[in-house]
Amino acid sequence: MSTVRDWAAPNPVTENRSGLIGKPVDRYEGRLKVTGTAPYAYEVETPAPPLFGHIVSSTLARGRIASVDISAAEAAPGVVRVWTHLNVPAQAARGTRLNPRSQRASNPALESDRVEHYGQSVAFVLADTPENARAAGGLVRITYEAEPADLDFLSSLDQAGPAPGEEDARIGDFEAGYSASEVTVDATWFSPLQNHAQMEPCATTAWWEGDKVVVHTSIQMVKGGQHALAETLGVPSDRVRLFTRYIGGGFGGKGQSYDDLTLAALGARETGRPVRVAYTRQQMFQATIHRPAVQMRVRLGADQSGRLNAMALEAVTHCARNAPFVEHAANFARNLYAAPNRLTGHRLVRLDIPHAGAMRAPGEAPGMLSLECAMDELAETLGLDPIELRIRNEPEVDPDNAKPFSVRQLVRCMQEGAQQFGWERRNPVPGAVREGRWYVGMGMATAIRGNFLLPAKAGLRLTGDGVATLTQGMTDIGTGTYTILAQITGETLGLTLDQVRVELGDSDMPPAPGSGGQFGAATAGSAAYETGMVMRRRLAELAAGDPRSPLYGEDPTLMDFANGNIVLGNRSESLAALAARAGPEGVYVEGGISPAADARDWSQHTYGAQFAEVGVDSVTGEVRLRRMFGVFAAGRILNAKLAKSQITGGMIWGVGAALTESNPVDPRYGSFLHQDLGGYLAPVHADIVNLDAVLLDEADDKANPMGIKGVGELGICGAGAAIANAVYNACGVRLRDYPLTPDKVLAALEAKGL
Amino acid sequence: MLTTIRVNGVDHDVDVDPRTSLLDLLREGLDLKGTKKGCDHGQCGACTVLVNGVRINACLSLAVMHDGDAVLTVEGLASGELLHPVQQAFLTEDAFQCGYCTPGQICSAVGLLAEVAAGQPSEATADLDGPVTLTDAEIRERMSGNICRCSAYPQILAAVRRAAGAAA
Secondary structure: OOOOHHOOOOHHHHHHHOOOOOOOOOOHHHHHHHOOOOOHHHHOOOOOOEEEEEOOOOEOOOOOHHHHHHOHOOOOOOOOEEOOOOOHHHHHHHOOOOOOOOOOOOOOOOOOEEEEEOOOEEEEEOOOHHHHHHHHHOOOOEEEEOOOOOOOHHHHHHEEEOOOOOOOOEOOHHHHHHHOEEEEEEEEEOOOOOOOOOOOOEEEOOOEOOOOEEEEOOOOOOHHHHHHHHHHHHHOOHHHHEEEOOOOOOOOOOOOOOOHHHHHHHHHHHHHOOOEEEHHHHHHHHHHHEEEEEEEEEEEHHHHHHOOOEEEEEEEEEEEEOOOOOOOOOOHHEEEEEEOOOEEEEEEEEEOOOEEOOOOOOOOOHHHHHHHHHEEEEEEEEOOOOOHHHHHHHOOOOOOOOEEEOOHHHHHHHHHHHHOOOHHHHHOOOOOOOOOEEEEEEEEEEEEEEOOOOOEEEEEEEEOOOEEEEEEEEOOOOOHHHHHHHHHHHHOOOOHHHEEEEEEEEEOOOEOOOOOOHHHHHHHHHHHHHHHHHHHHHHHHHOOOOOOOOOOOOOHHHEEEEEEEEEEOOEEEEHHHHHHHHHOOOOOEEEEEEOOOOOHEOOOOEEEEEEEEEEOOOOOOOEEEHHHHHHHOOOOOHHHHHHHHHHHHHHHHHHHOOOOOOOOOOOOOOOOOOOOOOOOOOHHHHHHEEEEEEOOOOOOOOOOOOOOOOOOOOOHHHHHHHHHHHHHHHOOOOEEEEOOOHHHHHHHHHHHOO | OOOEEEEEOOEEEEOOOOOOOOHHHHHHHOOOOOOOOOOOOOOOOOOOOEEOOOOEHHHEHHHHOOOOOEEEHHHOHHHHHHHOOOHHHHHHOOOOOOOOOOHHHHHHHHHHHHHHHOOOOOOOOOOOOOOOOOOOHHHHHOOOOOOOOOOEEEHHHHHHHHHHHHOO
């Protein structure tokens, strides 16, 4: 097992001699996407004309299916199959594993008469056209026996219990430290239930080749999807070939498979024809996961100089009754500010609503909406600038575990951000800046998000045309995986980008964990780098051992790679010639990365500082973003253009969280109030003005051999808090109930007599 | 119902189910899957196409209503290997991530530039009688029917600006 010291030596990526690392090259698959020719899961060509599936969803929150009548649906034009729990083909029991090494367990569809949430699949229709399938779906008659259901989070808070397997994290004596503090803040924030709202609904195209099923599905984790389907079908995983080459947005919501995958595979098996199944937009809201609501109580105790003596963040959140999930909204607070007395923890309420799950920056995204506003309140109470307060509480080592930081440029992010944003122009007196009917204000917040490296592999083939093809069971959910893997492979082997191909999203390829948790680039990229290094050694040995090579007999460890050649002194040979001599298949190697044995000896995070300027309409209470700027530190950046797109995209998610996004549960049915994109308000073009970000120079040599970290989730962290703080600075109203919609703002303004 | 529809310059005589949307005719009937289905409710803009030069949501329109119409989809924009200026600008500015809303954004931007050139005002236009100036506010307003959940909005704005400059 390697240690981080092994990673510190210079290598082709850190030396970056041809300059591919960091270069803002266009997206590898961009041409396919702008011409509409990138085939997403629903769109792949099938070997025969497909059938079309339509899923019928439950219309109550909890109960059992009392009666089923599919006769009208079966008699409808073009219908081939109608399934309910009474006649769906056999599947493995929920939660079982045929192969104990499967990453996921069986996840059957239409498994019983039990209904556990609104929008659960209760029937499935296969027909010759999408229109016929959908029309027949409307003819399926189901009656239910309803049972009492717990649907309302806030009125169920007294039922909150400990998060499974967790205890509160306590350091020092919070209660004593807090009560002894000269200045305190004690307030409670609420972050509502939110939806991923990926633009591409979940979809699967499936067909069988003998006893093996081929599925193209929209999922972030290749192995997870393959294993879940294999276990559900009760077959070894090598009988499932899963592709996921282009994914129309994931954000955590496609970290798992759904019933479209299972029912497409079953439908194709039972009919002998290819099957396409897509979720409707409404089913995307009800039948996939969501970010649960979180109530967060923050208590801060400080001395008059602003040094924190006590800090607590206690979060209460919810999940589905039989699908445990914890939104870890308090975890980030363990590593952010110094304070000798600390308390963080989570409580969980079980509800009869759809499943809660991971959504972009799970934990930090709602969590930072509380603590980062509490810090703003404390700064005001102390008469300190919010940045100065944070600098006074900057820890020297991780306050949670006393580990040294691998690298931490949080203060620099705040200071450079303040300078570039023009923070000195902020009037600290709330409500002091008025432009016509608009109150204008500025706010800031910090960002922190953990960094992870997981085990991953990759394959690399060099062929006689001089092209290197990287293959990996990895995904690109819009994050830029194709592009950065091409850049890493090109730099490692001394090739240009047009000499590199990248193929992803195939369960037959060497496995990688997929896209999630901001670990994708570091994990998949490090595996690509290590595989490139294996290829270098293989090629050098081939050259040294081949009398036909100009490098014959030389020391392979001294050979270098540049401009498509393997080089030693003034002698060189093209990689194309070497690969051609190796045979028609060229040269193929595999490699991989594992976390270093001592990786956990350092505290590893990405950091940032968020700045926002807003206008608050004194007449309507509407909050309009005027400017937003962020400075981030996230290790070495592989592609300046794509990384910035990730970061600013995350910041815009923060704008949505602060101002518009929320999905209340309908207490009558357990459904979500918003089941489409007209009701669920994700930001649109007109909401976003003058928003920019910069990434600091950084290399984290404890993170992985390339010193890179993730950027996919950092941008959302703290972004909404900066906006909420700007709203307070603009109009003097502290709103702790997100999103800060006009009705709430207006009521608060009126309550203040404004 | 028998319908004649011209798509990307090619005439198609098709017998369509009267329930079939223009979007489903393009995707299922004509195998032009570049036009995306994001919501099927006219709320996301992923299915934006140009009908007789005007951008519409293909999911909100029945195929049978388009007898005799000329439809332009994302597949019809490039000239062989040469990308349409809007497509090239999206690529250069990295105006997309997952790419699923992109065909709709691009078709919408093509329609937008034509509307502005024709002097059609929008909610963001200050002077309803004069020529329309392509301000950032105009672009944001006119592109707001196309949601990008990856939130490439700053880059899309830059791409539309770049394409407008290339067209001028």
